[in-house]
Amino acid sequence: MLCTLARSFGTALARRSSWSTARRRRLLATSPPPLASQQMPRSYTLDNGPKVKSDHRSGTMVEVARVIREQSGVDVGYHTIPKPRDHLLQHEPKREELPPRTMLDSHTTAILPLSSSELIRESYVNHLGRVRLGRIMEELDMFAVWICHRHVKLPKLPKGVPLPYTFVTLLVDKVEFTNLERLQVNQDIEISGHISWAGRSSMEITIYVRQLAHGEYIDVTKAIFVMVARNATNTGPAPINPIEVGDETEKLIWEQAEKRQKVRKSSAMDSVFNSPPREHEQALMYEILKRTTPANSMDLNKRVLPPKCRWMEDSMQSTMIAPFPENRNAQNTIFGGYLMRQAVEISFIMASIYLGDRPTLRCISDISFMHPVHVDRFLQLTAHVVYAAQNYVQLMTVAQIWDAKSGKVQTTNVFYLTYRADKVLDEVLPRSYREMLWYVHGRRKLLGALHLQPEYPDPIEVAKESSNHIST
Known part of the structure; x- marks a missing residue:
């Protein structure tokens, strides 16, 4: 729920942001029935913006x-x-x-x-x-x-x-x-x-x-x-x-x-896979570690799952596909549309299992095509639940190609899909540091999909502005 989101930001946000405490609380702690009710304008809104029209x-x-x-x-x-x-x-x-x-x-x-x-x-x-x-x-x-x-x-x-x-x-x-x-x-x-x-x-x-x-x-x-x-x-x-x-x-x-x-x-440069998590996100990761570590225990390998939560490693589904020639182009590589269809459908399966019900697709974010998929390769699609908040769940679906002869495995696509449910969902939690990064990245994707991503000042830019102010 949104109160969970508010708690996860912690005091680090208060140090970084120049907003008033009251305004910050209104942004992060307000809990309307569904997140979908918070509508904010953006360039992708269907009924806004200029459109080219023709009779062709x-x-x-x-x-x-x-x-x-x-x-x-x-x-x-x-x-x-x-x-x-x-x-x-x-x-x-x-x-x-x-x-x-x-x-x-x-x-x-x-x-x-x-x-x-x-x-x-x-x-x-x-x-x-x-x-x-x-x-x-x-x-x-x-x-x-x-x-x-x-x-x-x-x-x-x-x-x-x-x-x-x-x-x-x-x-x-x-x-x-x-x-x-x-x-x-x-x-x-x-x-x-x-x-x-x-x-x-x-x-x-x-x-x-x-x-x-x-x-x-x-x-x-x-x-x-x-x-x-x-x-x-x-x-x-x-x-x-x-x-x-x-x-x-x-x-x-x-x-x-x-x-x-x-x-x-x-x-692309701001991805959590290319640069460290932001300060408030590091505070979020620390909070998760505290919540999942037994109190008064020095055993760093022991983790406990809080109520109404699930481990990320248990919230995934994978399938292997032989992409047959009917889905090829002139170079015998597989159409990007075929990959998107397969990714959407396995993500729907994983979201359905996680929800225990039929999910509604809200958004697909930032699909990138890194490598071609040749018709003689095998395609593996793995759908991970990487973030869940209130009645929304964020999936990251990874497409990899397998060369049976050489044994080489290569990631070709990553898909981010946001689904909506008709009920409040269990929270998904990471165990490893890699899963922590997935969690942070998934959180960014979900907030972006719902137009809830707040703006945070970059500490480096703030320092520069302060230095310039002093020098003048």
Whole structure:
């Protein structure tokens, strides 16, 4: 509960923050019935912010996948050695040859026809009769590739020659879900989006998902993908068309995207895996150690579990998958959307077991793709409960690839998923220092997902400001 969160900050926060005691107590100790009732505005809110709109339609997602395959020159049929694409390298353009494109040029809408096809519907329904969100994430990845195809325009590409590009998913920003209880499995789902930022070879893509049900549109999610253009053989970056800001709406979208670029760079360095926990987080770790160590005992290896708590090491589920060729691209590597679907579904299983009930997915945070998954490797997915507060639980799902011949194991993805429950949950506690770091990181992710992350002054920056003040 929030009182637990308040206690965990300890006196370290009081030393670091310039807030008044009354204000700090209001922020950390107020206990409304559910955390979800605390709404704070941010750039990902579905009903706020500028949007690009057009009448362009791309048909169904099945048709989108077919056109992508045709434009990429990918034949139907699996070959253990991928079909050579070296001949396409000669058609790779120079950046100065590429005409500017607006956001409107890439905007389009595609449909998941759940209302008209019982056969398609069966692939998107879970055992509870609800829409499989893992499938939705998989479709969003394919749609992001389609937006890349629509953005890239090569004036000198001969007719009939496949597009000399390979588009790969670099990362997915925070994906927030809303109105899931109103999402119908027998109504069409509409996916729309456009390029919202472009560099030399990387693109940010903004995607919206909504559903027309009972005469009104229901917003489901807004997702932001970062894609990278690679050459035809996926051996190096490839240039893309620059963005030409079209109107005031596109200008605002571009400015927001520029801010997100800066946040991504700073967030990567601020990870608890790259830098030590902050002072108040160290106080939190110490408090957990005190709570789980027997009083008046010098046995440092003995730990006790407080009431209504669970050990983190006991709150995990793992599965091993053979990613078959049906989920591959032209280089015989597995689609990022397939990995996202599998991660969402094992996370749902772990959250269900932890809750003892059906969880509701609230947010997916910061999916990064570190290494490709080849079709001849095995994929292991492990879902860990790393933080729980009141009626929310934070999962960290790690994807690793196994090479059976060499025995090498490599982490390829880390997913952070926030679920909501209809009851107060047991607290999850770490035993080892590594689990302590997971706990702190998971706590950051949950607070960020719920817009409860407070701002803390950096002690180094405060010291600098004090020194500057003295010197003047």
